[in-house]
Amino acid sequence: MKTSKTGLFLMELIISILFFALAGTVCIQLFAKAHMLDGKTAAENGAIVKCEDFCEIYYGVLDDNPEVKDRMAAMAKVTGATVNDANDLIIYYDEEFNACDADVATYYLLFRDLGLDEATGLYSGYAKVLYDDPAKQDTIYELTVSKHVPNVLK
Numbered sequence: 001m002k003t004s005k006t007g008l009f010l011m012e013l014i015i016s017i018l019f020f021a022l023a024g025t026v027c028i029q030l031f032a033k034a035h036m037l038d039g040k041t042a043a044e045n046g047a048i049v050k051c052e053d054f055c056e057i058y059y060g061v062l063d064d065n066p067e068v069k070d071r072m073a074a075m076a077k078v079t080g081a082t083v084n085d086a087n088d089l090i091i092y093y094d095e096e097f098n099a100c101d102a103d104v105a106t107y108y109l110l111f112r113d114l115g116l117d118e119a120t121g122l123y124s125g126y127a128k129v130l131y132d133d134p135a136k137q138d139t140i141y142e143l144t145v146s147k148h149v150p151n152v153l154k
Helices: 006-062 068-079
Strands: 088-093 107-117 122-131 139-148
Touching (some): 006 088, 006 122, 006 139
Antiparallel strands (some): 088 107
């Protein structure tokens, strides 16, 4: 009596195809998640660099400019940022963190000078980078800066 092994072969083939389809789905999900993490990491790295740049510029202009308006004007001149009504510096960036106009921006940096704390003698400020999209006003990175300027409280 002859038995057909075609049915068993087809069953093995279907199981193999199902296994590879599931493995492919998992791999595609991993690649998609890796791509999203890569974009988020690139945004965080760019934000860190821009915040550090503004804080270093703040250190540089602090000694020569005791008034907040003078410091903000000096920083705006160096960085190309604009000063808003609240004496904050704002500069817009595209997706690769190149300075751009507000209408094509992906991110923006806000720098606020908090001034002199009379009790400690420290000037302080902070820089933060946010998404320009109103739907997600998440802070990507924020950095606080403080500097002691000797002989200020005399």
